[in-house]
Amino acid sequence: MWGAAMAKKSNELTVTVTAKPPTPPPPAPEYSLTIDSRGIEDGRTYPISVHVFIDDVYIGDTPITRKVSAGSHKIYVSAEPPYSFEFWGDGSTENPRVVNVDRDMTLTAYFRYVYQGLSLDSIDQYGLRCPTEFYIDDKYVGDAPVTVRISGDHKVEARSKMPWLYQWWGWSDGVTENPRRINVSGYVYLVAYYWYIGY
Numbered sequence: 101m102w103g104a105a106m107a108k109k110s111n112e113l114t115v116t117v118t119a120k121p122p123t124p125p126p127p128a129p130e131y132s133l134t135i136d137s138r139g140i141e142d143g144r145t146y147p148i149s150v151h152v153f154i155d156d157v158y159i160g161d162t163p164i165t166r167k168v169s170a171g172s173h174k175i176y177v178s179a180e181p182p183y184s185f186e187f188w189g190d191g192s193t194e195n196p197r198v199v200n201v202d203r204d205m206t207l208t209a210y211f212r213y214v215y216q217g218l219s220l221d222s223i224d225q226y227g228l229r230c231p232t233e234f235y236i237d238d239k240y241v242g243d244a245p246v247t248v249r250i251s252g253d254h255k256v257e258a259r260s261k262m263p264w265l266y267q268w269w270g271w272s273d274g275v276t277e278n279p280r281r282i283n284v285s286g287y288v289y290l291v292a293y294y295w296y297i298g299y
Contacts, residue, residue: 128169133199134206135175137162139183141213148211150179153196153243162209172200175207176243181219181289183211184247195242217249218282219289222258224266224296231261232292235279244292253283258292265298 139148149161153176159166162177176196177185185195189208199207222232222244232244235257241248243261257279260266270276272291282290 128171130167130169131201132165132204133168133173133201134165134204135162135177136206136208137177137179138208138210139213140186140210145210148179148183150177150183150209150211152177168201170202172198175199177209178243178245179211179247180245181221181247182214182217182287184214184217184249185242186210186212212249214247214249214287216251216284216286217247217288218254218256218284219245219247219287220256220258220292221245221289222260222292222294224294225269226296228296230266230292230294230296232266232294233259233261234292235259251284253281255279256282256290260294262298265296266294267297269293269295 133154135152137148137150138145151161152159152164153174154166154168155174156176174196175198179185187193187210188195188197189210195209199205218236220234220241222230224230229244234241234244234246236248236250237255238257258268260268268278270293271278271280272293278292282288
């Protein structure tokens with residue numbers, strides 16, 4: 101028409117599809133975990149304060165409550181000398197122990213006042229506590245500080261949890277061997293000394 105060519109009309113339709121982003125999973129439920137502690141002495145119990153670790157992280161002293169995600173968590177409690185861990189209120193004697201948290205929970209740790217036994221601690225040159233595990237007769241008995249009810253001759257070993265930061269120095273009674281032997285008669289308090297070298 102009019103000598104001009106007619107443009108051909110296209111019947112093609114371009115459709116752009118945008119993918120819907122995946123729905124993120126709902127957050128894991130959280131519950132309140134309360135840790136408390138009691139001392140045991142001469143047939144009576146009374147409140148004491150002990151150190152609490154959840155999943156190897158120190159969170160404070162008892163009584164303490166923290167929100168934790170549902171699932172399994174490692175719980176460890178440690179008392180200043182001369183208290184020795186005895187049992188949990190639910191009957192467990194494991195320390196550390198693994199707890200499956202599926203509701204709000206309260207756990208109470210019981211410690212016995214020790215008249216005969218061995219208290220172990222670990223300190224650096226600045227008087228600060230070192231992260232140290234203790235073994236008696238090659239059996240793990242706890243992190244510093246820890247008290248055990250034993251007597252007689254035993255093998256004692258201190259193992260730094262951060263050997264790249266702490267260098268072995270010696271024991272508070274002058275012995276430098278580690279592991280070493282010790283005879284426990286009555287109550288003994290022994291400190292493992294380390295040099296902090298993490299400058």
